[in-house]
Amino acid sequence: AQTVTQSQPEMSVQEAETVTLSCTYDTSESNYYLFWYKQPPSRQMILVIRQEAYKQQNATENRFSVNFQKAAKSFSLKISDSQLGDTAMYFCAFMFTQGGSEKLVFGKGTKLTVNP
Amino acid sequence: DTGVSQDPRHKITKRGQNVTFRCDPISEHNRLYWYRQTLGQGPEFLTYFQNEAQLEKSRLLSDRFSAERPKGSFSTLEIQRTEQGDSAMYLCASTSLGVGETQYFGPGTRLLVL
Numbered sequence: 001a002q003t004v005t006q007s008q009p010e011m012s013v014q015e016a017e018t019v020t021l022s023c024t025y026d027t028s029e030s031n032y033y034l035f036w037y038k039q040p041p042s043r044q045m046i047l048v049i050r051q052e053a054y055k056q057q058n059a060t061e062n063r064f065s066v067n068f069q070k071a072a073k074s075f076s077l078k079i080s081d082s083q084l085g086d087t088a089m090y091f092c093a094f095m096f097t098q099g100g101s102e103k104l105v106f107g108k109g110t111k112l113t114v115n116p
Numbered sequence: 117d118t119g120v121s122q123d124p125r126h127k128i129t130k131r132g133q134n135v136t137f138r139c140d141p142i143s144e145h146n147r148l149y150w151y152r153q154t155l156g157q158g159p160e161f162l163t164y165f166q167n168e169a170q171l172e173k174s175r176l177l178s179d180r181f182s183a184e185r186p187k188g189s190f191s192t193l194e195i196q197r198t199e200q201g202d203s204a205m206y207l208c209a210s211t212s213l214g215v216g217e218t219q220y221f222g223p224g225t226r227l228l229v230l
Contacts, residue, residue, distance in 0.1 A: 004158075033216040045159075045207070045221040052216060091158050097215050101172040103149060104209075104219060106158030 002027045002094050006107035013082045014115050020067075021077045021110045023092030033095040034068065034075045035104065040088040048090070051075065082114045118142060120222035122208050128228045129198055136194045137225045141210030148191050149219060150183060152176065153205040162206075165191060166213075198229045 003026045013019035025034070036048040051059045051068050058066050063080045079086055089111050093104040121140045129135050141148050146167055151159035162181070164172040167188035177183075180198075185191040195202055205226050209219040 035218070037221075044223040047218050047220075050216075050218060093158075095216060101149070101161075101164035102147075102211075102216070103161040103164060103172070104151075104159070105161070108156070108158050 002029070002032075002096060002105045004092050004094050004105055004107035006090075006092055006110050008110045009108070010111045010113070012113040012115055013079075015082055015084060017082055018078060018080045019082055019112065021079075021090050021092075021112065023075045023077070023107060025073050025075065025092075025094050027073070027094065027096065029096050029098065031097050033097060034066075035093040035095065036064070036066070036075075036077045037091045037093060037106075038086075038088045039091065039109075040085075045091070049077065079112075084114050084116060086112060087114045088112060120208055120210050120220055122206075122222040122225050124225055125223060126226050126228075128230065130230050131198060131200060133198055134194065134196045135198060135227065136192055137206055137227075139191045139193070139208030139210075139222060141190070141208070142220055144212060145210035145220075146188070146213045147211045147217075148185055149209045149211075150191070150193055151207040151209065153207055153224070154203075159207055162193075195227075198227075200229050203227055203229045 034051045039045045067076045089109045092107040148165045150162040153159040165185040180196045205224045207224045208222045211217040211219045
């Protein structure tokens with residue numbers, strides 16, 4: 001079974017600084033996708049960034065980038081120039097794509113607070 | 117806005133009562149998922165529909181839970197004889213057919229069982 005581990009329950013960062021959130025996963029599969037989702041307080045979950053496991057190049061989306069280390073099964077999220085609106089729970093998620101439902105398996109999340 | 121919608125947003129019920137939640141996915145999305153999220157945890161998969169067919173159910177989905185997606189459009193999740201342990205946020209997500217497609221989430225229904 002696939003598992004996702006986020007080892008940092010809470011983190012804080014000053015506005016405009018850079019922060020990195022950690023995620024490791026365990027799988028024996030070779031074809032899969034990885035996601036970071038953001039869940040602001042009392043608001044719905046939205047996609048931050050997505051990575052295909054077969055792509056060696058790390059995904060980037062504006063201020064958000066990942067460090068994908070397939071051999072180490074690591075998928076960290078870097079947020080540059082942190083903004084107050086980045087305050088949220090961040091969930092790392094794994095999707096196995098060989099047949100079946102392509103359901104997401106989530107980590108427990110990291111609560112990020114951006115301080116002014 | 118044509119995102120995923122869920123109704124109601126909040127539900128308070130007494131133990132032993134039945135509750136039903138509704139999810140309206142993004143209109144062109146064939147796949148629909150239900151997840152449950154308890155405090156301090158990430159969402160956990162409950163069940164999956166492709167069009168109107170329920171193709172996978174988690175072992176978390178006890179026989180008190182039933183989900184439907186008639187006509188492959190909206191979906192309902194019913195919990196019979198609710199228990200305090202059912203208190204959680206119930207999330208719905210939808211996506212189009214394709215490999216590794218992004219799932220788009222609704223705002224969730226927060227259930228409190230007293």
